[in-house]
Amino acid sequence: MHDPVACVRGAEIFNGLDDDVVKALAAISTHQRPVGKGTALYEPGTPVAALLVVDRGRVKVMRATPDGQEKVLYFLGPHSVDSEAALFAEQTHQNEAVAVEDSLVCTIRRQDFETLLEQSPKLAVRLLNAFGTRLTALETRSARYGTLTAQARLQQYLEDLSAQQGTRHLQLPMSKRDLASWLSVTPETLSRQFTKLTAEGVLTTSGQKVTLH
DSSP states (O other): OOOHHHHHHHSGGGTTOOHHHHHHHHHTEEEEEEEOTTOEEEOTTSBOOEEEEEEESOEEEEEEOTTSOEEEEEEEOTTOEEOGGGGTSOOBOSSEEEESSOEEEEEEEHHHHHHHHHHOTHHHHHHHHHHHHHHHHHHHHHHHHTTSOHHHHHHHHHHHHHHHHTSSEEEOSSOHHHHHHHTTSOHHHHHHHHHHHHHTTSEEEETTEEEEO
């Protein structure tokens, strides 16, 4: 059974808000809209009309490069929030968001949110913090991976993933094609690096499973 209040409270930017505010947010939200795998939640040029909260599933946000390639910017998992800008001003999307698995998404429209914002200025601070966190994460990734070779990028990513998952037996959270885009390498280059690291005894792979030695 879906709990709208728990869904809103589960989103980090709404954590710690007063119960009455969370309940009010839940009341103006559209809950558990089903989004099938491969379906776009938004596309470049479409209005940023509502904040999105991923209740279940996984969504990738990407942008087309000038040469027509797909560049993965970040992923959204359960309780992740996207399109916070919708709550502050009329804008259009610059990126595309696509469900990479069947997902359930909750939304809050700007018009409804603005009324609540007048009652709880703390919400504005939470959203500004969310903007800052995402920007910092993108800048950190650029600094962490930008100067590395393709092999070093892959190894660094796997070590970071190992730290997140708490094990050396990893489950890749995205397809290898998406991973290649995230690391800013071609799928062919990524495949060669996996093959090279396997030959060197650094890791073994089986589908989406990777074991670091």
